[in-house]
Amino acid sequence: MAQSAQKPKRPYKKVAREQAQERTRAALLDAAMEEFYGGHWQETSLDALAARAGVTKQTLLRHFGSKDGLLLQALVRSASEVYDQRWSVAPGDVEAAIDNLIDHYEEWGKRSLRIGAWHGGPRFLTALSQAARQIHYRWVEHAFERWLEPLEGPARAHRRAALIAVCDVHAWSLLANDLELPRDEVKAVLVDIVQGVIRH
Numbered sequence: 536m537a538q539s540a541q542k543p544k545r546p547y548k549k550v551a552r553e554q555a556q557e558r559t560r561a562a563l564l565d566a567a568m569e570e571f572y573g574g575h576w577q578e579t580s581l582d583a584l585a586a587r588a589g590v591t592k593q594t595l596l597r598h599f600g601s602k603d604g605l606l607l608q609a610l611v612r613s614a615s616e617v618y619d620q621r622w623s624v625a626p627g628d629v630e631a632a633i634d635n636l637i638d639h640y641e642e643w644g645k646r647s648l649r650i651g652a653w654h655g656g657p658r659f660l661t662a663l664s665q666a667a668r669q670i671h672y673r674w675v676e677h678a679f680e681r682w683l684e685p686l687e688g689p690a691r692a693h694r695r696a697a698l699i700a701v702c703d704v705h706a707w708s709l710l711a712n713d714l715e716l717p718r719d720e721v722k723a724v725l726v727d728i729v730q731g732v733i734r735h
Contacts, residue, residue, distance in 0.1 A: 560598055562588035567609035572646045576606065610663055614670070617643060621674045629733070632678040633725045637718060640707040647704045675699050682733040697732045701725060 566587040570579045581602055585595045599605040617639065624635035640647075647667065675698045676683060683691055683698075700706065702725070710721045 556598075559588070559590055559594060563590065563595055563598060563605060564609040564612055567605045568613065571606060571609070572649060574649070610660075613643075613646075614663070614667070617667075618670060621670070622677065624678055626678055627681040629679075629726055629729050630722075633722050633729065635678070636702055636725070637707065637722060640704055640711070641718075644704050644707055644711075648708065671703070672699055675702055679729075679733065694732060694735075697735075698729065701728045701732065 563584070566584050567576075569587070570576050570584060581592045581595060584602070584605065585592045588595070595605060599608060620639055621635065624631050626632075672695075675695065679698050683695055686694060706725070707721065710716050710724055711718070716724070
């Protein structure tokens with residue numbers, strides 16, 4: 536008698552479970568970002584974070600271990616998104632670089648300023664702020680490599696420092712928020728300054 540063929544095990548349940556877990560993680564990470572960038576992180580409880588994500592506190596702890604663990608992973612996710620957006624610009628095009636920069640600051644500028652001004656929180660926030668600055672420095676070297684590579688020593692260091700300063704979030708915030716300039720004027724001012732630096 537022929538042995539009946541066994542039906543292959545279908546991984547549908549496993550896949551569905553993994554997808555549900557990913558949705559839960561994403562909801563918790565989103566909740567953490569909303570509370571952190573809303574300025575309420577230190578006052579917010581685990582129960583409140585879990586409720587915002589539509590899960591229990593036990594679920595939050597199972598995924599991230601602690602409140603700080605959740606925040607760390609949320610900020611790491613944000614950093615990955617920022618990196619992908621910033622490095623999408625091709626080097627050697629000043630106007631494209633400034634457009635890329637403004638796109639980034641319009642979405643992340645206020646959040647970046649909040650991280651930079653954070654005091655009394657987890658130690659990893661200080662490390663994250665330093666890492667964010669290093670990413671900005673590397674982006675400047677990427678976007679403006681055409682005008683940095685020919686230089687050496689103090690001349691290169693001087694031009695690099697000037698480009699880092701003009702492309703800093705505080706320069707954008709001064710123009711866009713303090714002076715309330717429209718985007719096209721913010722871009723024009725930043726392009727003018729950058730071009731002045733690279734012509735010098």
